[in-house]
Amino acid sequence: MFDGYTTSELMSIFAMQGFAGLSLFSVFVLMALGLAIIFGQMGVINMAHGEFMILGAYTTYLTSGFFQAYLPSLFGGYFFIAMIMAFLICAALGAFVEWAMIRRLYKRPLDTLLATWGLSLILQQAYRSIFGPREVGVELPEWMMGAIQVTDMVELPINGLFVMIIALLIALGLYLLMYRSGWGKKVRAVVQNRPMAEAVGINSGAVDRMTFALGCGIAGIAGSAFTMIGSTGPSSGQAYIVDTFLVVVFGGAQSLIGTIVSAFAISQAQSTMEFFLSGSMAKVLTLLVVVGILMLRPEGLMALKIRR
Amino acid sequence: MKMHAQSTKAGATGRWGLGKLKLLAASMVLAATANAATPPTSAVNTTDLAVTDDTVTVGILHSITGTMSISEIGSVQAEKLAIKQINEAGGVLGRQIKYVQEDGASDWPTFAEKSRKLLRQDKVAAVFGCWTSASRKAVLPVFEQLNGMLYYPTFYEGLEQSPNVIYTGQEATQQILAAIDWAVKEKGAKSFYLLGSDYIWPRTSNKIARKHIEKLGLTVSGEEYYPLGHTQFNSVINKIKLKKPDVIFAIVVGGSNVAFYKQLQAAGIDPTKEKPMVLTISVTEDEIRGIGGENVEGIYASMKYFQSLDNPNNKAFVAAFKKEYGDDMVIGDVTQAAYLGPWLWKMAVEKAGSFDVDKIRAVSPGIEFKAAPEGYVRIHENHHLWSKGRIGLAMADGQYKLVHETEELMEPDPFPEGYQ
Numbered sequence: 001m002f003d004g005y006t007t008s009e010l011m012s013i014f015a016m017q018g019f020a021g022l023s024l025f026s027v028f029v030l031m032a033l034g035l036a037i038i039f040g041q042m043g044v045i046n047m048a049h050g051e052f053m054i055l056g057a058y059t060t061y062l063t064s065g066f067f068q069a070y071l072p073s074l075f076g077g078y079f080f081i082a083m084i085m086a087f088l089i090c091a092a093l094g095a096f097v098e099w100a101m102i103r104r105l106y107k108r109p110l111d112t113l114l115a116t117w118g119l120s121l122i123l124q125q126a127y128r129s130i131f132g133p134r135e136v137g138v139e140l141p142e143w144m145m146g147a148i149q150v151t152d153m154v155e156l157p158i159n160g161l162f163v164m165i166i167a168l169l170i171a172l173g174l175y176l177l178m179y180r181s182g183w184g185k186k187v188r189a190v191v192q193n194r195p196m197a198e199a200v201g202i203n204s205g206a207v208d209r210m211t212f213a214l215g216c217g218i219a220g221i222a223g224s225a226f227t228m229i230g231s232t233g234p235s236s237g238q239a240y241i242v243d244t245f246l247v248v249v250f251g252g253a254q255s256l257i258g259t260i261v262s263a264f265a266i267s268q269a270q271s272t273m274e275f276f277l278s279g280s281m282a283k284v285l286t287l288l289v290v291v292g293i294l295m296l297r298p299e300g301l302m303a304l305k306i307r308r
Numbered sequence: 309m310k311m312h313a314q315s316t317k318a319g320a321t322g323r324w325g326l327g328k329l330k331l332l333a334a335s336m337v338l339a340a341t342a343n344a345a346t347p348p349t350s351a352v353n354t355t356d357l358a359v360t361d362d363t364v365t366v367g368i369l370h371s372i373t374g375t376m377s378i379s380e381i382g383s384v385q386a387e388k389l390a391i392k393q394i395n396e397a398g399g400v401l402g403r404q405i406k407y408v409q410e411d412g413a414s415d416w417p418t419f420a421e422k423s424r425k426l427l428r429q430d431k432v433a434a435v436f437g438c439w440t441s442a443s444r445k446a447v448l449p450v451f452e453q454l455n456g457m458l459y460y461p462t463f464y465e466g467l468e469q470s471p472n473v474i475y476t477g478q479e480a481t482q483q484i485l486a487a488i489d490w491a492v493k494e495k496g497a498k499s500f501y502l503l504g505s506d507y508i509w510p511r512t513s514n515k516i517a518r519k520h521i522e523k524l525g526l527t528v529s530g531e532e533y534y535p536l537g538h539t540q541f542n543s544v545i546n547k548i549k550l551k552k553p554d555v556i557f558a559i560v561v562g563g564s565n566v567a568f569y570k571q572l573q574a575a576g577i578d579p580t581k582e583k584p585m586v587l588t589i590s591v592t593e594d595e596i597r598g599i600g601g602e603n604v605e606g607i608y609a610s611m612k613y614f615q616s617l618d619n620p621n622n623k624a625f626v627a628a629f630k631k632e633y634g635d636d637m638v639i640g641d642v643t644q645a646a647y648l649g650p651w652l653w654k655m656a657v658e659k660a661g662s663f664d665v666d667k668i669r670a671v672s673p674g675i676e677f678k679a680a681p682e683g684y685v686r687i688h689e690n691h692h693l694w695s696k697g698r699i700g701l702a703m704a705d706g707q708y709k710l711v712h713e714t715e716e717l718m719e720p721d722p723f724p725e726g727y728q
Binding site: 157 | 373377378381506532533534537538539540542543544546547549550562563564570571573574576594597600601602603
């Protein structure tokens, strides 16, 4: 397929293809981190993860409308406010859901699956009633559209770069929080041995609520960032949920590093194959490889070794 | 090529002045009063339908919940508007139309179940409904078994012709041949990149497109499908950049559209520069609302209707629609096609002098609707509509500007020979 192209053309295409892979990687990381925290640290399978993301997207939509109407001069920077709002609102809803529903179901993982699935349906229909069934268009500030011209042929999409930076910052922040802060130590203690952690005076209920809220808040930021690349509608969240679970399960449920490694592996595999094969075929092959590896390593790529 | 010469009547409709329209309106009122001598129910209803001395009941069957509700709500609104207007003009055979609305809930078995309910329990005289091909396929056996009549509004892939369905949207060849012929003739296109969501409509449509392009001796530089809901198009955009086609022929649907057009922009492919040109058959004004006008500015769409069409019929239709549902409404191709359904049914009933489905079927071919917002349509023997193909250019405000219209009506050809 490369006949008749000059070397420089091919180099540029490969450069852009590499960027496409990295940009898919950061999308996967953003999608999966929130879920990985909740799934990995608490063992709760949050089927409403996609809906939390869409809540973040709708928050962005409302914020952009607010800025257009009242603060048009600051419109260029609204996106940062929107992301903070998305985090706060999703985290608040997450904390509420944990308090009202999840904490009553900790010993019954299958029931949380059903309950959060029900929650996702409720949220979807709520969005439909509030915002209407049609997708909404989120307007972006001028500077976020378009591409940076690197050479004649190489152009890097700005929104891709932006998602990449956000993913990086959140991953870094999460690492500091989990491995360098007192609160992170508590979370890890609860994961490894709940009764022992309680015995040394950690309020495991409060830790759970914070963890769940944090996971939902990150989902909100992800949803906010995805208004740049995807659609915002009542059921748009469904489009993300499968990929998200794929990344988390493949990476090993209890390891954040695993999630990142698996996001990298899957995104690179997929975007490379998409280039050489067709889109649907690439997806099929990716799924096959993942299934194959999970058969050999049921715990995922990076399983945490803990005493059961 | 499937464009055939059209009778002289059709040629005249495009040039209808306002005066003639008023005349038509006046004659419609006259007709309504003439019909005031309502024929007795026993004469017009021999098959036990829900027809009384002063009412007739029809069904509306669309998804108003679930993912498809985004698309289908426009159709529901158009059908209700048509029914309201027909009632205001005196109804059908002196009877006011009542409707029973059911929700297909974006779930195909539910469509089948609800259509059975409408036909068997409510005994509706006709059903206006369905949107996706999957839902139509699900209800088809029910309509054929219980002998109902369905008016189906969506442009679709063809390869179907049921005695129990009237297809008021375009079938694939009408959209595709018009699009490609125009791109070749007007824009000098030599190579096409075919792209679509991965299900029956885009695949069948691209198959027709490929055959046609190859028949013209031109190149298909790529053909690709992505799963529904796919949001990452960077790889294919890179491939497109490498192959440098003249035209990207895109049949992407649903939420993927937003991702596709935003990423196209972000990758530096600006449709307004037409290098390459983007041509679609899947983005109506309705979809643009979700994608954002600024993201699709400059793309071309091949449909039979655009909200901006400049003719008196359409102006009246758009005004009535906005009056009924609010000024911020947009009207896409399918919404207009849905609006045709009740009118075509009314004309068939009046021509047959009966509500019986068999009689309606017998008289339907040849029925012409001169007040159609798109201009003029006529029902073909194969239950699809003769209509013109049109190309629109997307503007930043979310509307299309008409740039081309076929001179003749295009013949519907659901089983195109040499294209399968």
